[in-house]
Each structure stands twice: as structure tokens, then as C-alpha cells.
Amino acid sequence: MIFRSPEGLCEAHPAFAQALRRASLTAGLPNPRSDIDAICTCCYQGSATWGPGGKQMSQLKRAILSVSDKTGIVEFGKGLSGMGVEILSTGGTARELSSNGVNVTLVEDHTGSPEILDGRVKTLHPRIHGGILARRTEFHLTDLARIGADYIDMVAVNLYPFEKAAAKGVPLNELVEQIDIGGPCMIRAAAKNFERLVVVCDPADYGRVLDQLSTDKCINRDMRMELALKAFRHTARYDAAIVEELNRRFEAGERL
Numbered sequence: 001m002i003f004r005s006p007e008g009l010c011e012a013h014p015a016f017a018q019a020l021r022r023a024s025l026t027a028g029l030p031n032p033r034s035d036i037d038a039i040c041t042c043c044y045q046g047s048a049t050w051g052p053g054g055k056q057m058s059q060l061k062r063a064i065l066s067v068s069d070k071t072g073i074v075e076f077g078k079g080l081s082g083m084g085v086e087i088l089s090t091g092g093t094a095r096e097l098s099s100n101g102v103n104v105t106l107v108e109d110h111t112g113s114p115e116i117l118d119g120r121v122k123t124l125h126p127r128i129h130g131g132i133l134a135r136r137t138e139f140h141l142t143d144l145a146r147i148g149a150d151y152i153d154m155v156a157v158n159l160y161p162f163e164k165a166a167a168k169g170v171p172l173n174e175l176v177e178q179i180d181i182g183g184p185c186m187i188r189a190a191a192k193n194f195e196r197l198v199v200v201c202d203p204a205d206y207g208r209v210l211d212q213l214s215t216d217k218c219i220n221r222d223m224r225m226e227l228a229l230k231a232f233r234h235t236a237r238y239d240a241a242i243v244e245e246l247n248r249r250f251e252a253g254e255r256l
Helices: 014-026 073-082 089-100 105-109 126-133 138-146 160-166 172-178 183-193 203-216 221-251
Strands: 047-049 055-057 062-066 084-090 152-156 196-199
Touching: 055 221, 062 073, 062 126, 062 183, 073 084, 073 089, 073 152, 073 203, 084 089, 084 105, 105 126, 126 138, 126 183, 152 183, 152 221, 160 221, 172 221, 183 196, 183 221, 196 203, 196 221, 203 221
Parallel strands: 062 084, 062 152, 152 196
Antiparallel strands: 047 055
16 A cells, blocks of 8 residues: 555554664565555555644545536536546536536546446446545556546536426426436545545535645545535435435326
8 A cells, every 4th residue: 555654644653654664674664665465444544644743634636517506506616626626527517617617537538438328427437446446555546547547536526406496396207317316326436535535516615725725735534424424414415305205206106
């Protein structure tokens, strides 16, 4: 595994830093590289630096932005791009960003696979989900290289407006098209990998994420954990709304 510096590890765990140095030297590897499968679960984090007092931070090089609610997305994209973050995007989000002067890479260009099935499949691809779920270990890095993928460090996604469509009473065949598939998959994957990624599902959080990036050049673990919990709550509520509405309609005899 790769660390920026053994001295950069949390000050609360000097023994682990010393063990990593010894393992590197024993294996004949240049510091701070080691192929030993040892992780300090408190301190190890993928694309990381450590701030004052051993505070762990998450750096950002690549983000995927794909939103239905485009509130604030242009300003967020400009902020990220201005800090050197590469932005991957899809469909309407990509058009909104591009038309406002934000450089984007289309997801289909990143994956080499076009959108299919009238947009039902956009981001369900190993180069996207591998880039999100991968930890920064030699094994995962090798797997990513094998499929031509790279790390994704931020997922900023919000979901198709299912509840709004349900409230309007749209026909079932229209309603099912408002059941987001790719969005929840990316949100849950990023939230699961909070040790390395930042997941943002609420436009209200764009400002403070940019503020921390501007100040610290990275996102600390506390915010990553907080946003991961928010993301899981978001997808849980979304699924609960789908179950409730479909159950009501099925019981009333509505069919496609």
C-alpha cells in the first residue's frame, strides 16, 4: 500500500508508522511503499494527507457530478474546476456545466461506453464503480489498471424526482421512469467508501465543501463521515417513498 509519508500517519499511532518503516526496509522497498497487507483502520485513507495534529484529510483530483436538482451545480462545478478537479458528468448536468464555461468530461468518454436504453444506463460501468469503490491498495490499483480505470474522489449526485412525479399523479408507466437506478448506486458506493471519498447529495452542502477545500485543499474525515450518513439516509428515504407509492398503486389495481 502507498502512504505519502510514514511520518504523516496519525500521531496517536507511531508504532504503526515504525512497523511500516521496518516492513518497507525488510522487503527492500523504498519508503514509504509497502506491499505488506497491514492497515491502521483509524488512520489509513486512500488519497490522503494528514493535517496538523495528525488530522486526516481527503484530497480531490476527480469528481462525478450528475444531478436532477441543478440548484447551485454551476457554481459548485466552477469551484471544483478552479481548484484543478477533473469533472465527469452526464446528460443534462454536463450540458448545464459546459454551457456555463465549466470543463467536463462526459462519462461515456471516460468509460468508452455510450448511454443506452434511452438513458436508463449511463453510469453503471466498472470504470465508474471501480473508480468509486476502490481503496488505494496495490491490489485495487492493479485491478483498476487492468480495466483502464482511475480513482474517483467525489460523487455529487441527487436523484430523479420520484416523489414530485407521484404527487402529480402521473401514470404508472411514466412514474417508473422516475425511479433512479444509477444515482443511488453511485451514492451508496461513495458513502460505503467514505474513508477515501466525499459524497454530496444535497445542494445545501456545496458551499461548505468548497469552503473546506479552499481552506484545507482537502476534506477531513469528520465531514466525509457526516456526508456518508446523510447519503445513506437520503437513499433510504427515496426507496421508502418508492415502496409506499408503488404499493398503493398496485393495491388499487394499477398496472403498466
